[in-house]
Amino acid sequence: MTAEEIWKVREGEIREPGIQHLVITALLIGVGTVAGMTGVSASVGFGVTFFWPAIAIQIVGGMWYGVWGGAVAAGTFPIISNMVAGTPPVGSLLWIPPNVIQGMAVGLVFRKFRLDPRLKSARDYLVFILVGGILASIPGALYAPWIGRMFGLFTEESYRVAAAAWLVGNGGSAIVFGIILLKALSPIVVKTRTFCKTLTA
Amino acid sequence: MKRTLLGYVPEKSIVYNFHPFTRLFVVFLLTFVPLLILNPAFNGALIVLTVIFFAVSRIDLKIFRYYLPVFVLLFVFITAIYTFFAEEEMMTEALLSVGGVTLYRPAINYALKVYLRILGVLFLTIYFLHVMTESEIVVALRSVKVPFVISYTLGLSLRAIGMFLEDYRTVREAEKARALDISEMNIFKKAAKLINYIVPLLALAIRRTDEFSDAISSRAFSLKTMKNRPNYLARKNRFKWTDFAGICLAVLAIAAVFYLHHRIP
Amino acid sequence: MKPAVEFKDYRWQYEGGRKDALRIPELVIGERSTVGVVGPNEQGKTTLVRTLNGIIPHSHRGVLKGEARVLGENVAEVSHQDLSRKVGVVFSDPDSQFTSMSVEEELVFGLENLNLPLAEIRGRLEWITRILELEDFLAKPPYELSGGQKQKVAIASVVVMKPKILVLDEPTSMLDPRGKEEIFRAVRRIKEEERITLVITEHNLEELLKIVDRVIHLDEGTLVFEGAVADFINAFDYSQDKIYPPEISSIFDFLKRGKEWDGDIPWKLEEGLKRYQRP
Numbered sequence: 001m002t003a004e005e006i007w008k009v010r011e012g013e014i015r016e017p018g019i020q021h022l023v024i025t026a027l028l029i030g031v032g033t034v035a036g037m038t039g040v041s042a043s044v045g046f047g048v049t050f051f052w053p054a055i056a057i058q059i060v061g062g063m064w065y066g067v068w069g070g071a072v073a074a075g076t077f078p079i080i081s082n083m084v085a086g087t088p089p090v091g092s093l094l095w096i097p098p099n100v101i102q103g104m105a106v107g108l109v110f111r112k113f114r115l116d117p118r119l120k121s122a123r124d125y126l127v128f129i130l131v132g133g134i135l136a137s138i139p140g141a142l143y144a145p146w147i148g149r150m151f152g153l154f155t156e157e158s159y160r161v162a163a164a165a166w167l168v169g170n171g172g173s174a175i176v177f178g179i180i181l182l183k184a185l186s187p188i189v190v191k192t193r194t195f196c197k198t199l200t201a
Numbered sequence: 202m203k204r205t206l207l208g209y210v211p212e213k214s215i216v217y218n219f220h221p222f223t224r225l226f227v228v229f230l231l232t233f234v235p236l237l238i239l240n241p242a243f244n245g246a247l248i249v250l251t252v253i254f255f256a257v258s259r260i261d262l263k264i265f266r267y268y269l270p271v272f273v274l275l276f277v278f279i280t281a282i283y284t285f286f287a288e289e290e291m292m293t294e295a296l297l298s299v300g301g302v303t304l305y306r307p308a309i310n311y312a313l314k315v316y317l318r319i320l321g322v323l324f325l326t327i328y329f330l331h332v333m334t335e336s337e338i339v340v341a342l343r344s345v346k347v348p349f350v351i352s353y354t355l356g357l358s359l360r361a362i363g364m365f366l367e368d369y370r371t372v373r374e375a376e377k378a379r380a381l382d383i384s385e386m387n388i389f390k391k392a393a394k395l396i397n398y399i400v401p402l403l404a405l406a407i408r409r410t411d412e413f414s415d416a417i418s419s420r421a422f423s424l425k426t427m428k429n430r431p432n433y434l435a436r437k438n439r440f441k442w443t444d445f446a447g448i449c450l451a452v453l454a455i456a457a458v459f460y461l462h463h464r465i466p
Numbered sequence: 467m468k469p470a471v472e473f474k475d476y477r478w479q480y481e482g483g484r485k486d487a488l489r490i491p492e493l494v495i496g497e498r499s500t501v502g503v504v505g506p507n508e509q510g511k512t513t514l515v516r517t518l519n520g521i522i523p524h525s526h527r528g529v530l531k532g533e534a535r536v537l538g539e540n541v542a543e544v545s546h547q548d549l550s551r552k553v554g555v556v557f558s559d560p561d562s563q564f565t566s567m568s569v570e571e572e573l574v575f576g577l578e579n580l581n582l583p584l585a586e587i588r589g590r591l592e593w594i595t596r597i598l599e600l601e602d603f604l605a606k607p608p609y610e611l612s613g614g615q616k617q618k619v620a621i622a623s624v625v626v627m628k629p630k631i632l633v634l635d636e637p638t639s640m641l642d643p644r645g646k647e648e649i650f651r652a653v654r655r656i657k658e659e660e661r662i663t664l665v666i667t668e669h670n671l672e673e674l675l676k677i678v679d680r681v682i683h684l685d686e687g688t689l690v691f692e693g694a695v696a697d698f699i700n701a702f703d704y705s706q707d708k709i710y711p712p713e714i715s716s717i718f719d720f721l722k723r724g725k726e727w728d729g730d731i732p733w734k735l736e737e738g739l740k741r742y743q744r745p
Binding site for chain 1: 207228229232233236239271279282283285286287288291311314315318319322323325326327329330350353354355357358359360361362364365366369392395396398399400402403404406407409410411413414417418422424
Binding site for chain 3: 019020191
């Protein structure tokens with residue numbers, strides 16, 4: 001199966017959202033929450049987390065399952081895992097925009113340019129690192145200290161350091177964990193009926 | 202004891218006098234106090250009120266021991282921020298100076314206010330997670346007519362969290378049996394090891410998708426026929442006078458807090 | 467007897483598959499009969515189950531040839547939702563079937579999907595709770611029950627919808643002996659209470675053959691036998707090692723090969739002991 005074949009909707013092929021997409025959304029919320037609660041996430045309140053491995057679940061969610069994994073699950077599970085870390089849902093709602101960007105960006109680019117989610121070529125790796133690891137993390141890195149400042153968690157002086165730390169910590173885990181997950185599971189996922197060639201099915 | 206999201210509530214507790222929606226609503230409303238108010242008097246009072254909630258709900262206060270490391274980590278983090286990155290206007294009155302690092306009274310005062318605010322939120326959230334079950338969250342949402350697809354997916358997600366936590370524990374136990382205990386590792390080693398858990402958990406999720414989808418659709422579930430769906434469990438959870446009283450009291454309390462906050466300089 | 471299920475020149479191949487996952491030239495399952503489907507793993511049993519309630523072809527991608535009719539309707543033409551109201555399926559792993567947080571919610575989930583009036587839902591809930599003895603579990607989370615109890619709840623959550631055909635896909639494969647016993651007792655109870663068509667795929671022939679009237683044998687995705695239990699057990703190739711016949715049948719086959727026995731081979735222990743008398 002080539003990268004082109006992975007994404008291309010064949011003539012006559014009907015792709016519609018189904019129950020399986022609701023189910024994978026729920027299951028990704030489950031895995032994402034557990035990954036976000038595993039004891040190494042450095043949460044400092046109001047959803048600000050400097051090392052958050054669950055970011056990889058958002059990224060592969062968007063890559064494999066379009067809006068179900070990259071927007072719905074990626075936007076929801078941080079609310080639950082943040083709650084466990086003590087952030088009320090109202091506070092976590094503020095995090096939906098950067099979470100959705102993190103989840104959707106690289107999946108959108110891979111679909112648009114027909115890149116291989118199994119990361120077969122140097123181009124696949126390069127785009128994944130650039131978009132999934134760095135570009136998609138920038139909004140969160142700028143946003144996190146801003147949210148933190150809103151609640152007094154950060155000061156004006158600490159803004160740059162906090163943004164840099166966020167970018168390195170989360171962007172780094174997005175790259176490392178994301179690559180491992182894509183290499184390990186993409187070959188299986190692309191053959192399943194839940195895999196989304198388009199953004200919704 | 203009845204198992205809740207993060208703990209247990211005794212079989213006889215005042216908690217059960219309130220509809221799940223009331224519990225959800227009151228906690229939701231009260232979290233606006235620390236979110237919008239920095240005044241330590243209000244946030245301190247909120248913390249005391251939450252501890253009273255814990256006590257009257259007959260939840261063992263020893264559970265706070267588990268959260269102690271979080272409380273300490275937050276304190277250290279916030280104090281460090283206001284020590285090393287304090288804003289200029291806060292660096293007016295030196296409190297003490299150690300090894301070239303000066304602590305300023307206004308900065309530390311502010312840090313303590315922020316800490317109290319975050320503690321207020323933490324206490325409320327911990328209380329919420331200790332008095333609600335997954336099922337009650339779904340009941341609460343359905344009682345206010347949240348579309349079934351949304352409440353059902355959320356319910357399924359909460360179920361999935363429990364399931365994957367169980368899987369996670371199984372993998373950890375298996376590793377412990379082979380003399381590998383990550384709880385004894387430093388944070389960097391833990392982080393590196395984490396992928397060993399995430400890959401199998403995600404693989405399980407992928408495999409279970411088909412099984413769950415088949416099971417759900419085999420019981421006549423359809424995305425297209427969710428309108429006017431009967432709600433059998435609503436019969437068991439009816440709103441009582443205690444709910445109206447609880448909600449009214451919470452609204453009045455919040456209104457009073459914001460009024461006082463506005464009036465007090 | 468009216469047919470509940472009819473297959474004619476039926477073939478199904480999953481997308482990406484190299485060969486047919488299921489090939490049934492001709493098969494009729496009569497209404498209200500109890501049929502056991504036997505065969506090794508990955509040899510078409512689950513594909514047959516998925517076809518019976520329309521998951522195939524509606525939710526899986528692949529190529530379908532021929533025809534499968536369930537309760538008179540072509541599965542390829544009737545919607546999966548319509549079919550799932552008439553054909554209830556219980557899968558092997560109960561944990562992957564529970565989507566609710568309490569047994570009671572799990573039991574009413576399908577009834578709410580059917581848009582039944584609340585009084586009817588209550589009546590059916592009381593009925594299934596009584597016949598499968600689930601009173602003590604209603605408030606419990608299903609995943610906190612024992613294996614046998616879990617599967618019983620999974621079966622109850624489907625039976626409560628009163629399907630015309632009930633399909634149990636290896637319902638005891640993940641259970642300990644006590645759990646298996648519990649499930650077969652529950653199935654016998656359902657068979658007595660509800661006169662429905664029952665299709666059970668199972669590895670445990672020992673127990674299965676005690677409750678079914680007919681047997682369907684699948685091997686490498688192909689229907690190799692369909693007939694009464696007595697015919698199945700007498701025509702069975704005891705030298706193969708893909709599926710294991712009841713112990714008592716193996717013993718009688720051994721005796722038969724040694725010219726110690728020349729009658730029919732029994733499949734129930736009690737029956738075997740009664741038949742066999744030492745000279």
